Amino acid sequence: MKSSLGEKAYMIIPRSLLDHLEEASVLAGVAGYDIVRVWRTRYTWRVGRGLVDAIAREAEKDKPSTIIFYGDPKPSTVFTLTKTMKVRVVDRVALILEIFAKHAGSREALLQIEMARIKHELPLVREWIRRSKLGELPGFLGPGGYAIDSYYKHLTSRLSKLRRELRELRKVRSVRLKARRESGMIHVAIVGYASAGKTSLFNAITGESRRVGEEYFTTLHPKHKAVQVNGVKIVFIDTVGFIRDVPPEIVEAFHSVLEEIRISDVIMFVVDVSESDNIVREKVAAGIETLAKIEALGLPMVIAANKIDKVDGEALDSKVKLLESAALSAGLKFRVVPTSALDYRGLKELLSAITSIIGCSGAREEMVEPGGPRERIF
Ligand SMILES: Nc1nc2c(ncn2[C@@H]2O[C@H](COP(=O)(O)OP(=O)(O)OP(=O)(O)O)[C@@H](O)[C@H]2O)c(=O)[nH]1
Ligand SMILES: [Mg+2]
Numbered sequence: 007m008k009s010s011l012g013e014k015a016y017m018i019i020p021r022s023l024l025d026h027l028e029e030a031s032v033l034a035g036v037a038g039y040d041i042v043r044v045w046r047t048r049y050t051w052r053v054g055r056g057l058v059d060a061i062a063r064e065a066e067k068d069k070p071s072t073i074i075f076y077g078d079p080k081p082s083t084v085f086t087l088t089k090t091m092k093v094r095v096v097d098r099v100a101l102i103l104e105i106f107a108k109h110a111g112s113r114e115a116l117l118q119i120e121m122a123r124i125k126h127e128l129p130l131v132r133e134w135i136r137r138s139k140l141g142e143l144p145g146f147l148g149p150g151g152y153a154i155d156s157y158y159k160h161l162t163s164r165l166s167k168l169r170r171e172l173r174e175l176r177k178v179r180s181v182r183l184k185a186r187r188e189s190g191m192i193h194v195a196i197v198g199y200a201s202a203g204k205t206s207l208f209n210a211i212t213g214e215s216r217r218v219g220e221e222y223f224t225t226l227h228p229k230h231k232a233v234q235v236n237g238v239k240i241v242f243i244d245t246v247g248f249i250r251d252v253p254p255e256i257v258e259a260f261h262s263v264l265e266e267i268r269i270s271d272v273i274m275f276v277v278d279v280s281e282s283d284n285i286v287r288e289k290v291a292a293g294i295e296t297l298a299k300i301e302a303l304g305l306p307m308v309i310a311a312n313k314i315d316k317v318d319g320e321a322l323d324s325k326v327k328l329l330e331s332a333a334l335s336a337g338l339k340f341r342v343v344p345t346s347a348l349d350y351r352g353l354k355e356l357l358s359a360i361t362s363i364i365g366c367s368g369a370r371e372e373m374v375e376p377g378g379p380r381e382r383i384f
Contacts, residue, residue, distance in 0.1 A: 012040030015072040016061065020050040023076060029222070029249075030076040030098075036221050037104045042068055050077035053087065062090050072096055078253075081133035089142075099126055099253045106259060111227025114175045115260070121168045122259035124161050131158050183269060191232065192240045194360055195267040197297070198276035199289040200247030203312040206347030207276060208244040211357070216244060223247060228263050236361045243270065250292040257299055264300040272360055273297065273307040279325040279344075280316035286325060290332045298336075306363045307340040309333060310356055315346040339363070 017034060019027055024046065034041050045061055047053050053061075053075070061073070072094045073087055079097050087095045096104070103123050110116040134154050186193065196204045200222035209216055212231040217224055225246055232241045245263055257264065267273065275297075277290055297303045309329050314322055326342050333340040341359040345352035 012038050013072055014042050014068065014070045015039040015074055016043050016045060016065065016068070016070045017041045017074045017076060018045045018047055018053060018057075018061070019076045020047050022050060026076070026250075030074075032222055033101055033105065034074055036223055037101055037108070039072060039074065041074070042070060047077075051080050052083045053079075058086060058090050061087075065091050065093065074101055076101070081129045084130055085133050085137060099256065102249070102256055103259065105223055106226065106256075109223065109226035114172065114179070115227065115263075117168050117172055117175070118259045118261055121165065121172065122256065124165050124168070128158075128161060131161065179265075183265070187269065192238060192272065192360075192364060193243060193270040194240055194272045194274050195243045195245060195270035195302075196274045196276060197245055197267055197293065198247065198310075199278070199293060200249055202247065202276040202278045202289070203310075203347045204247065204276045205244050207274075207310060207312065207345065207353075207356075208242055210347045210350055210353055212242055222249070228266055235357045238361055240357075240360065242274075243267075248289075248293050248296045250288060252292070252296050252299070257296065264302075267297075268300050268302045270302075270305060271364055273302060273305050274310060274356075274360065275307050275340075276310045276312050277329060278313050279311045279322065279329075280313040283324070283328060286328060287332065290329065294332070294336045294338075303336065303338065307333070307338050308356065308359045308363055309340055309342045310352075311342055311344045312347060314344045314351060315348050 012035065015034065017030060019030060023030070027044065031041055043064065045057065047057055070093060073091060073096070075083070075087070075095060075097045077098060079087075079095070084095045084097070087093075100123070103119055103126065107116070107119045107123070110119055131154065135158060138154055196208055198204050201220060201224075203218075205216050205218045205225050208214065208229070208231070209218065212233050214229070214231055216229060223246065225244055228246070229244045230241050231244075232239050234240075243266055245267060246260060275293060277286060277293075279286060281289070294303065311322070311326055311329055317325065322344060326344065329342050330340075333342070341363055343352055343356045343359050345356055
């Protein structure tokens with residue numbers, strides 16, 4: 007994604023992740039970078055000497071402010087790139103955390119993201135300290151050995167302070183969550199890969215008008231809205247999108263949102279079925295993996311096979327089969343419902359599936375009542 011206002015950046019992408027180049031560029035764009043050149047590398051964790059020199063030569067002309075290494079470079083690789091190029095180096099985790107930091111919607115989210123960023127930075131700072139002891143520290147990037155030592159101490163003490171503050175905030179939240187459980191209302195967490203159409207479905211069901219968009223991470227803070235379905239009050243929760251290979255730092259940064267998912271009664275898993283079989287398979291696997299990490303896989307799940315307005319009948323059948331087999335092999339209790347948030351197809355069936363999967367409606371599927379203000383939907 008190009009933006010004339012973005013910071014000029016280079017992207018280094020490992021060959022094994024070339025299929026993800028578009029996703030990487032979208033994320034870079036959302037984080038505010040304008041990618042002026044893309045470099046391929048053989049490894050996900052390092053860059054060969056020849057490539058470093060080639061990049062450095064071009065960087066003399068282009069003068070990028072940042073290099074995004076869309077992989078998991080070792081601290082020593084980041085050190086080498088920074089030292090040779092004299093620019094900031096951002097890896098995949100740091101890039102995603104930058105986006106999250108820009109959009110954090112609550113104090114808790116902000117503190118969690120800061121904590122994740124510090125934890126991610128510590129190994130890099132340790133590498134700088136190690137190199138400074140070896141006398142390799144370049145003078146151009148500011149601090150000498152002593153300054154780096156004290157920066158490290160600053161980070162670790164900030165980390166303890168953040169831990170304390172988050173512990174307090176969690177106490178407040180657990181009181182709120184307990185009240186939520188005692189309210190007796192059914193909570194449905196809308197989850198799924200970034201851009202699958204979670205917010206569009208949330209809006210269609212609840213009559214809200216939250217922002218939707220093609221770019222990833224349009225939604226970063228959750229929103230609750232209650233609607234009446236089959237005489238049952240159901241609270242829908244719109245959440246942040248998943249992405250593949252979510253690193254533990256990022257899962258942790260979203261502890262508060264993910265906990266909301268974990269204590270829900272039903273998971274509504276939105277999948278964009280207009281994409282290729284391979285992409286659908288990969289994104290479903292990424293979603294299942296994230297749900298497993300947050301211990302939410304045991305919950306009943308309704309899978310919304312979304313964007314069917316872009317899929318023909320035969321292709322849809324095979325997509326539904328694909329979703330069913332992925333859910334079966336993950337051992338889920340699930341139902342698949344084809345939907346379109348665009349023309350509202352399948353929404354009535356989606357709501358019926360939700361109420362029946364938790365035993366609220368039994369065979370009364372035809373009795374779905376109007377939900378939010380947009381009564382025409384149902
Ligand atoms: N054709 C079609 N487009 C859809 C449908 N649902 C969503 N979209 C489009 O897909 C894009 C992403 O929709 P969102 O609702 O923002 O997706 P999201 O899952 O909430 O995305 P994030 O919050 O970024 O994770 C938008 O451009 C929507 O207009 C659908 O059923 N059909
Ligand atoms: Mg959204």
